[in-house]
Amino acid sequence: MGRAFEFRKERKFKRWAKMAVQFTRIGKDIVMAVKEAGPHPETNSRLRTAIQNAKAVNMPKDRVDAAIKRASDKSMANYEEIVYEGYAPHGVAVLIETATDNTNRTVANVRSYFNKTNGTLGKTGSLDFVFNRKSVFRFVPADDLDLEELEFELIDAGLEELYVEADEEGNDIAVAQGAFESFGSLQKALEEKGIELKSSKLERIALSHHEVTEEQAADVLKLIDKLEEDDDVQAVYHNMPD
Template structure:
């Protein structure tokens, strides 16, 4: 399995094992509100909103919650959110990139700095680890028996796919960042809807750790992901199949 596909599998499996569904819903709904405030409440005319709604549906967020988030973002009483990023290192030299959406900058920076310090990491300056990640489009498509793998692979390549990896349940598609929109258009053409579709930061190299070191890094990652202002956390920790099982 390619590195990109393994990254997607880790994110999906960890999400499936995560009992904190309310946290996941909150982050997805916040993205919907921000997208609606930025580009309007019509998903057909607002690609970011369309994607946010699609990802929320993929995580089984109730339709009523999605509609309320759109109304909140497009109304005059929507929260004034700011998007920002933080970079640093976790224990044992693992690079960590954090994406946040917040209505209180002071609270967010204090919280992120505190978590890095508490769990043995160090918060760095902008650019300190950004160069270690590539921005890629990552699409996760539910596989069906009717799909012809060879024909679909050719269609995906035509849409800009760099990789298209098939497993028993899903198709993992990776594109360059600039081909993200082209792949969305191609999926519309072939009448496929991705379960998730997002721009991710994919590590260009990985750090391998023993189980004890792995657990120390994951304490920081889990704490950051649990913060209400944090939307996504990326890192370059190489996770073995055995360590992946420990996430449960």
């Protein structure tokens, strides 16, 4: 009974820790969106996207409103978005998106993570041939929604692929994917069809995968875990198979 309690306690702590990281990242997205185009989601698509993503991870509305209010303060500095690229152990490509108010701190931290795990931090653009940036929208498909018909209707908005995947709880999630340039048109088309989006993101999709053993994958994950724990890191991508 003691072990079961400790296991549940550990899982709960991990859930809270993950939620805190998600809230921090979305809070930064909100700040950058407001600084870019104002505090009104009706006229600011990037802010509207950030609010959608906040709802998807159950971020409290008062925290969202507080982030918008803070960002509206002209004295608050904006975050700078910087992408870092490199190779983890065993030749796995790793791309890191960051949002920071101190670039010296961020690059020093990222470099130290690579060094400590026998990886190599590379130059910007060195992984252009490995990852392609895509517009990715996720939503819960309604029982009466015909995905084949929806796929056909979204082609003119820039849809490249529509498929269903399972989320962490095993529930079906529909994924609409298009080119980087189609983000706005796809988002608008989905909203006009009354589809409530679970998340809207620009993601880096690996064009090919680098095969590794389980032991090698564990080495790579040590680097990825260190990166994902950093407050300045917004997203980490790699080209290991799922």
